[in-house]
Amino acid sequence: MKFKYVVVGAGLAGITIAERIATQLHEKVLIIEKRPQIGGNVYDEYNDAGILIQKYGPHTFHTNDKEVFDYVCQYCDWHEYQHRVMSYVNGNFVPMPISLETINQLYNMNLSEDGMDAFIESRKIKIDEIKTSEDVVLSQGGQDIYEKFFKYFTIKQWGVSPAELESIKFIFETHDCESYQPVASTRWPMDYDYTRITEFKKLTDQKNDKTTILKEIPCDGEEPFYTFPTAEWKALAQQYRDLATQEENVIFLVGDWQSTSTMTWMMLFGVH
DSSP states (O other): OOOSEEEEOOSHHHHHHHHHIIIIIOOOEEEEOSSSSSSGGGOEEEOTTSOEEETTSOOOOOOSOHHHHHHHHTSOOOOOOOOOEEEEETTEEEEESOOHHHHHHHHTOOOOHHHHHHHHHHHOOOOSSOOSHHHHHHHHHOHHHIIIIIIHHHHHHHOSSTTSOBEEEEEEEEESSSOSSSSSEEEOOSSSSOSEEEETHHHHTOOOSSEEEEEEEEEOOSSOSBOOOOHHHHHHHHHHHHHHTTOSSOOOOOOOOOOHHHHHHHHHHOOO
């Protein structure tokens, strides 16, 4: 059988364009996917304990585009979820991104908003020229915040050389308890091999006597999950873009990067 349209990859982009072609253009579409399931990294399934897990790590839907929201609403019902993240620092869970509550818990203080601003201001390190993500945190949060929340997390996440591509090893564990941690997602910047733990029941609000968690451990691997935006990889992406312009009747999806400094600042202090 011949197909006028062929889609390579059954991730969100692939299955969406395939649906549009089938329903709007009324054409048959061939979808090619190397994995045994569709949905890309957002694929989920029930494990042996009857808990809905996400095989390729946690993904939650969010958008401020009404057209996108209305489109997705055609195919699903919604479970409301408010994303909260905590970081395990000095033997305690503290809220992330860094807030007044974080500072008060971490330093055993009772500051007001103005007091927190003054406290952070007193710890900032003057850096004449911001060149790295470390410079961003040091200049805006100081040495202690840098070391507690960023330095060792980055070393674990990106390895000794941040220029090397990192993959993720997923460790699933099912425990005989109803709750494992205070929120669905916790970050572990120090002391442990893993960088994040996800408890799936707290994402889906499932009721089960057991609970399943996912530990993410940075490692070397063939398939990247987090790529470090180096000049080498940006240049490689541009080569793909250049090759794509030479093809006729082919549409490519090529990812883009945000600067590491920007990502780090947003992650730590919640600035958008």
